Amino acid sequence: MTSPITTSPTLFPAVSRLLHWLMAAMILAMLFIGIGMVTSPDWYHWLLSVHRPLGAAILVLAALRLLNRQLNPPPPLPRDMPFPLRVMAHLSHIVLYGLMLGVPLAGWGALSAGGYPIVLYGSIHLPPILPHSAALYTALHLAHEILALLLFATFLAHLGAALAHALVFRDGVFGSMASLKAAAPPDPASGVGGD
Amino acid sequence: MPAQTTDSSARYGLAALRRASWLNLGIVAAAVAGTAGAFAYAGGWIAPHRLSQGRIIDRFEQVNGQHPGFRRNHAKGLCFAGWFDGNGAGERLSKAAVFRAERTPVFGRFALAGGQPYQADMAATVRSMAVNFALTDGEIWRTGMNNIPVFPVRDAAGFYDQLAASKPDPATGKPDPARMAEFLAAHPETGRALTLIKAQPPTTGFADASYNSLNAFRFVAASGASTPVRWSMVADDPLQAAQPANSGSADPNRLFDALESRVERGPVRWHLLVTVGQPGDPTNDATVPWPADRERLDVGVLTVKSVQGEAQGDCRDVNFDPLILPDGIAPSDDPLLSARSAAYSESFTRRSGEPKSPSAVQLSSSQLSSNAEGAPR
Incomplete structure (x- = not known):
C-alpha cells in the first residue's frame, strides 16, 4: 500500500481495477436496462426485475469502492499532464462517484415514496427509506431519470477520455487501469496513471 | 519547467x-x-413509432381528454379497507404467506373502467376491484380484477388499436362503426371474447359482482412445483334484482352510492377462488376462457369493512400493478401482463405529479365522521 516516494506505482491496485471493470459492465448494462425499460412494454417486467437487484448491487459496490479508494489510493496522474486536463479528470471522477451513489439512492427513494415494495429477488426486499408521498415520488422519479442521463453523459466523456489516453496521448493512463498484471512494477521514469 | x-x-x-x-x-x-x-x-429516439407505454397512455389521453391527477383508466373509483382470511387450502399450490390460515390486512379500490373520472354509473360499464394484500412477512401482493369473464384483447398492440377504434366520433358521440368493424376484422379474437362477455350479463352492483384476474399467473409451491392459475373474487352477496331502466338515471353515482349503503349495513365478503389450469390451457391469451370443468380451489375470504373517498382512503396514490407479486405467485407467459405493468407505471408517474381534483365519488358526511379509517389525513 505504501511505496517509496521516489517511485510511483504505474498501475491501479488490482482490487481497484477489479472493482472498476466489474462496475463498468454493471453500470453500462444498467443504463441500457433503464432506458429500455421505459420504452419496451413487452420487456418491462423482465428488465425491471433485473434493474432493482442490479441497482442495489451498484450502490453497495460504489460505497465499497469509495472506501477502497481511501485504502488503496490511485496512482497520480502523469506529471506533465496540463492543468485543465487534470481538473477535468478530477471533476469527472467526483461526478462519477456522486452519480454511482446518487442514481440508485434516488431510485430506492422513488420506490419508497411511490408505495412500491422494493423486491430484490423472491421474498427478499429492501425497507422503504422515505414515507409514502406522491409529491416525493414525483420529485425522486424525475431526479432518478435526470441523474441517470447525466451518468450516461459522464460515462461517454469517461470512455472518450480513456480511449484518447490510450490512442492519442499514449501516456500510460489507460494501461494503468486496463492492465491484467497482478502488481505494479515501479517505473519512476514514465508518466503514471490517472484514475 | x-x-x-x-x-x-x-x-x-x-x-x-x-x-x-x-x-x-x-x-x-x-x-x-x-x-x-x-x-x-x-430509448426509442431513433424509432419513435415503436409502441411504448408512453404512447399507450398518450392514446388514453387522446380518447378521454385530459383529466389531471386521475388514473388514465378506471378513473372513477372508491377506496376500501378490510382483510383477507386465508384458509390454508392455497398452500398446496403456492408458498405465498397470504394463503396460510391467517389474516392479511388489505385495502383496495372499486372502479369503473374507462378514463372518464366523472362518467355516470351504468351497469353495462365494466366494473373492477383492485386489492393490496400486506403479507405478514412484509411482502405485497396487488391484483386488479374485472367483472367480465375474458379480456377483449390479447396484447398491447390490440389494446392500443381497440382504444383508437372505440374513440367516440365527435359528431355522433359514438364510436365510428366502420373503424370498429375494421378493428374486429383484424382481431377475430376480440369478436369471440365480446360474444362471451355479452353472454354473461353484468350484475346490478359492485357488492354482488364477481371479479376475475383475466390474465393467467403461476402459483409456485414450497416444493418448487409451478401451476398455471387464474383467480376470481366471487361475491357472497346474492344477486340483486335489476333496477328499472330509468330509476337510476337521476343519480350519476348510483352504483357507488349503493355500495356505500351496503357497506354501512355490514361487511361485504368475497371468496377467492383459484382456477387450476391443466396442461394445454392457454396461459398467454386472456381472450380465451379455460374449460368450465377446471378445479376451482377456495383459498379464503375477502372482507370489505369500510369504504372511503379517494382523497381520504389509501388507494389513490397506489399503483395496482398486476405484477407486484409475492414469492409464490409468478407471471405467466401472457404478454399483456408486462404491458399492463408498464402502462400502469406510466399512468402512476404522470398522475402523481399533477394537482388533484375532487373525485366524483364523495361519501356522505355521516360515513366519514363515523368511520375512523376514513378520517382525512
Missing part, C-alpha cells in the same frame, strides 16, 4: 492530435458515437 512544457504540449497539445493516426482518432469517435447511438435506439 520549460522542458516539461515542451513535453506536455507534445503529448497533450495539438501536436498529439497531429501525430495520432486518423484510424486512432476514428476509433475514439466511433466508440463514443456508437455507444450514444445504441442508447438512443434503446
